Every structure is written in C-alpha cells, then in structure tokens.
Amino acid sequence: MFIKGNFVETKEIGSLNTITGYMELDDAGRVLGFLDGLPHGYEGTVLDYSHCLILQGFADVHLHAPQYPMMGMGMNLPLLDWLEQYTFPLEARYADNAYARKIYGQLACDLVENGTTSVVMFASIHREATLILMEELERVGITGFVGKVNMDRNGGVNYQETTEESMVETDEFVHQAAVFENIQPIITPRFTPCCTDRLMARLGEIAADHNLHIQSHISENDREIQWVSQLHPDCQQYWQTYAKYGLWNDKTVMAHCVYSDEAERKAMKEAGVLVAHCPDSNVNISSGIAPICDMLEEGLQVALGSDIAGGDQLSILKAMDSAMKSSKARALYCPGGVLDPAQAYYMGTSAAQSFFGRGKGFALGEPLHAVVIADSVWPNTETLSLAQRLERAIHRTTKQEIVAVFSNGRDVLPLTK
C-alpha cells in the first residue's frame, strides 16, 4: 500500500525532514520507505492525500484520564486546593465501573480525533476502572501506558487506599493488565506526598520485578516542594524521594519539573528520566513555567503532556502551541531562549518514541503512526513550504481538519465515528 502526500518528520530536535511523494507500507502497516513516484501497476493501492499535510502521530506523555469531565474548570485555584476541591471528589466516582466505561470511552475517541496515538496516562486508584480504561484505549487503537494510581496518605474523602490495599491491588493490576496487546501497565505513585515510604518501597520492587515503566509528578509547585522536604528530611532534593526506592531510571517519566534546578536536572539526565512538560497546566493553575530551553541545551529529553484537567486542551498540537507561547512568556522575564515550531513538533512526537520502544520519525520497519491534516482548507497553501505548513497546522488545527489517524499501522479514526 502507498500513501501519497506531504510528509514532515523530525528525528532530532529542531530539525525537519520533509518529503512530498509516496510512503510505502507493507500489509501490516509497517513503513517500508519513501518513493518519489509510484511503481508501475500500483495505481490502485494508493491512499491519495496529495493536498494534505502528514505528520507523525502525537504522543501525550502525561494526562489524568478520570479528570476528563472537569476539563476547563476550577482554573483559578492553586494546585493543592484544586486537588482537594475538584480533583479528588471526581476521581472517587470511578469506583463506579459504568461511569468509568462511559467517560473513558468518550476520552479514547476524543484522543484519536485529536491525533494522539500514544499515551502515558494516570487512571484513578480503582483497579477495575483502570482496566476498563485500558480496554477502551485498546479498542480504538491507542498505544502506550496506563497506571492505576497509588495513594495511601493525604488523599480525599473516600479517595484513599490503605497501604496494604494499594500494594495488593497493584500486584493484581499488573497481573491482569498483561492481556492487552498495545497498552501496558505502568507503576504510578501519585506523588511523594500521597505515598508512604512503605508503599514507595514496594512499588519500586514491583517495577523491578516486572521490568515496568514508572510515572509520577515532580517539582510542580512551591508549596508542594516545601511539603515534600518536610516529609523527607533525609532527602536534599525532591527527586531523591523517588530515587531511593528504585523509581528513578530510564523507564521513568516525570511530569512538570517546573522548579527542577540544575542538580535535579543533572540527576534526570544521568538516570535517563523523560521530562513531561505540561505548559497549559503549569500556567492554568499558576504553578510556574519550566525552563525548557535550558533543559534542551543540557541534553534532557523533553516530551509533552496535555495534563488534563490541569491542562484545558486535549490536543497535542495545542500543547506544542502552548509550549512555544509559554517559552516566550518566560523569556520576557528570565534569561533563556524560546521554542520554535520544529522543536515543539519534536517534543510532541519523537521525544517520547524511545520511551515507547520505537524509533524516531517515520521509523522504517515499524508500524505507522501518523496524522493526516487537510490544511488546504486554509488560504494560500500552494505558496507555502512544508515547514510553514507545519507551523500553521500547529497553531490552527482543530479536529475538523484531521481526516485520518494511523496508529500502529492502521487508520483508526473511523473507529471513533
């Protein structure tokens, strides 16, 4: 099979590779390569997107699935109040499997319609609802990681586990989640203030025993950081509260890193921890703006998270847009550079590909992840370079212009309609 169109890929940050021509795929939807012209006799096997822009599938490496219904609300509260007043009461509702099925089904479709084909996701503390989320994602063709949240202290009313429960349920979750083909379990301590040392130690063991990935939050907000230092007087820095329990390695993604200083960033780089930058959330709940350009200069891997519902937009194109805007807002007040469209595009796609165990760009021999955008609906397209069309698409695309979404080798958009 061939796809005809205008492809933009990024294999290293800041650099674009543009191809107008044909992509060849095998029967399993794996990318075989690019051709300028179609071989004789293959005319009937072409998907013609000549007028479209074809981007890599988007990766959302930090979002809270159960918070989907509260997207865009309570945005004038700081983090800890917002958790208590909005987040925890809503997450507690996922004890109800029917509610979980309904909301997670809607979320899964919304993700595909926005071009997100790979995710690293928090669910709630509920094992069954978390498995339902995995089912719904697998059903629509999304790939990646989902974690049952662990929290055995400082939770909400009706929204906390005992240490024992949290450990047993996590073991069971990891066991049951083995049935999925494209969605894997990930170890998910909510964040240090919500997990006792005993629980953290056990989570580190489970991760090591099963060779699992790990996700959590770090250095998002000043009150949170003070709290962590009170809880762990033995640790000089926040990251050490994860590292001492085996939760800090090259299978770890940490959300936010707004206040990660040079020492913490060095610890990330040395361990191979992936940064999940969440620009909308960090501004919405007045956390701060992470020094992303500094991180990139230091050689850290930085990917993007919508972080709904701290973030108010599910689209990773919007997260790219917001990452650029946030970097510009920061640069008005602090020394440092600003992100350009090529960097933002890399952060929303290839930056996370090794976390998912895949190659960068449209990797040869791997199943296609791609988003087809009908950007010719906008004026003057014929006069633009593909780099300009990418920039415009980042700023302007809504679901309306997304006409096909390939995940793991097949077009999954029809599944959501």
Add this chain to the structure above:
Amino acid sequence: MFIKGNFVETKEIGSLNTITGYMELDDAGRVLGFLDGLPHGYEGTVLDYSHCLILQGFADVHLHAPQYPMMGMGMNLPLLDWLEQYTFPLEARYADNAYARKIYGQLACDLVENGTTSVVMFASIHREATLILMEELERVGITGFVGKVNMDRNGGVNYQETTEESMVETDEFVHQAAVFENIQPIITPRFTPCCTDRLMARLGEIAADHNLHIQSHISENDREIQWVSQLHPDCQQYWQTYAKYGLWNDKTVMAHCVYSDEAERKAMKEAGVLVAHCPDSNVNISSGIAPICDMLEEGLQVALGSDIAGGDQLSILKAMDSAMKSSKARALYCPGGVLDPAQAYYMGTSAAQSFFGRGKGFALGEPLHAVVIADSVWPNTETLSLAQRLERAIHRTTKQEIVAVFSNGRDVLPLTK
C-alpha cells in the same frame, strides 16, 4: 418570539447575571425581557435551546482582515521584522479586488462561525478592497467598524501611499462607506511610525468633521516605542503623538498598551480611550504582557482583540482564555492579580458595547447579539452551575459546538453555511 435556554450576561466587570428561562424578542429581534415560564398560547413561537448555554455576542476590537491568510505563521519574528517580511508583502496583494473578495468572504464567515458579531477592524491601504470587506461583513450580518489603513512612510515595497493619496482616498472612503447599514468607517492611521505629521493632522480633521471613531496601535514593543520617541522629540509619551492631532478621545480604541505606564494609562482614562488587549499576539511576537489587572483597577475600559495575524486564533473565546493565561504568566514574575472567567467574558463582550453605541449585557430594547453553545456534549453538564459552564465554554468551545449566532436581532449562522 421566545428563546428558551440558559443565559449568562455581564453588565459590569467581574459580575455575572444568570437566567434559566425564556427571553422574549419582538419581530425585529429586539430583547423585550426574560420570563420564567411561557405565556399561555405561545408554545409555537419558541426556539428551544434548553440544553445550551447562551452567551452575549462576542466583540473583536482589534484585528487585521488582510492578514487572515497568514494566521499562525512567522511567529518567531519580532514585530518590526515580522511586518517587513510577512505582513506588508501580503497586505500589498489587496490591490487585487478579486483576491480581496475571496479572502474577506472567507474571513466574514469564519468570524460568524466563531460567534463574533461586532468588530473593529483594520483593512489595508486600498480603498476599494476596504469597501469590499465592508460588503462581505454586512452580507453575513456582522456589525461594527472598518478602516482603510493610512501609511505614507516606512511602509513596505509596493505598500505605501503618498501623503496626498492617503488624504484623498480617505475622504473618498468615508464618503463611499456611508452606504452600509451596520458597518461604519473608522479613521485608521496604522501607527505613528507609518504616518507623517501632515497626514496625522488631516486624519484628525476628517475624524472631527464626520464625528468618526479612531483606531490605532500604541506601546506594543520596546523598539517601536524608541522609534516613536525619535520621530517625535516634542512628545514625552507615545500617546501624545496621537493626542496632538485630535486622534485621542472617547471614540478612540488603541491596540496593545503593553508598555503604557501610569501616565499613559491616566491619559487613556481621562480621554475615555478604549484599550484593545491582544494577549495572543503580544506573546506570539514576544512583545510583552500588558498589565491588564492594573488597568482594570484604575478603572480603564479594556476589551479584547484577536489581532490576527499577530494573534493566531480568531475566536474571542480563545482570546478570553489567552487573556486569563497571560495574566497568570505575568503574575508569576510581576506583582499584580490574575483575570477570572467573569472578567474575561466581560472584556470579550460588554467592555466594548458603549464603543459600539449599545448597552451592556442583553440590553433591553436593543437587537439581540448572542451565541448559542451546545455545551451538553461535554460530560456532567447537569451538575454544573452556569458560571462553571461559562468557564468551561471559554476553555473548550470550538466552532463545532456553536449552533446559533444572533447578530443585530437575527440568527446569522445559516448565512455562512
């Protein structure tokens, strides 16, 4: 006629008035009032939007119509380079009336589909194309002001007038524009660096002779401000370069005001100048973030502009969202408050109503301007207050959820389909 639904209006900044019930309209679409229930016998005359949120029509008080095709591009250049490399060459194309007709027709529809019913707009230097823009806006039912741009110095290649041409063409424009019912001409010096003193003086006379409104730019960018002070050594502040020619009064709207200090803000308040805050543009081209909360505390009137194509989004709901985000970004680094949804909603609606000669809110006796949003497509709507639904709608609405748009008393959305 009656409209059934959930109405949110704002008559003063920060304050919301919510009504679930029936709005009564006369045959001309003028608002007669609100009723809890329907009078007996009127069942056949109800537009039923029971499940929708009904907001006031949106006002965009600063945007550049000819820049519509370049929305979302060139966003990594500072203001003066961006003007020279992108903006002026594009604006020069509107010497071609056919091109103007095509682009302005698309823009007019896009505005309505986003719920914008009132505008204050820059066209280009071309009189004929400016009249075409007014025709296209009138055709789809948009109200407000459009200006032929004046620039007799520091323009682009093939994009500048002589002083004489600019004066004569403006006279002619004002004369010809009298034919429109709902769109009025507005005097539009591009900004001080682009207009000689002789031209500015004549524009002040034309404005006074015909009792016209005035729009321009002020204090957007540091290099621009330095330039203005070199051009006008007699003026201590930027605003005085407008004031000395009669272009600074209660019919004036000034875009940006990013670096307007207390003295300039006092001059605005005393003269009754309306501020057009353009949060997206100001961040996109790294101009700065205006101290909006200070302005509001000082009692200035601040409305919103999409400022395409410095801004990358046409929707005034997005401008409300960006105004809140920008205020939060600023507050991370400077003393000052942050905007809440009620304030942002006022800025995008009622703040500009006296500029348009209308009352605030859903003003009684005036033709209806309203946007009907099908927000029940999002989860849990039944559990939310109307204030929460407003906040969510600001963050989440795209064209897809806008199901009716009343401008000047009639539903104009079908005209664009």
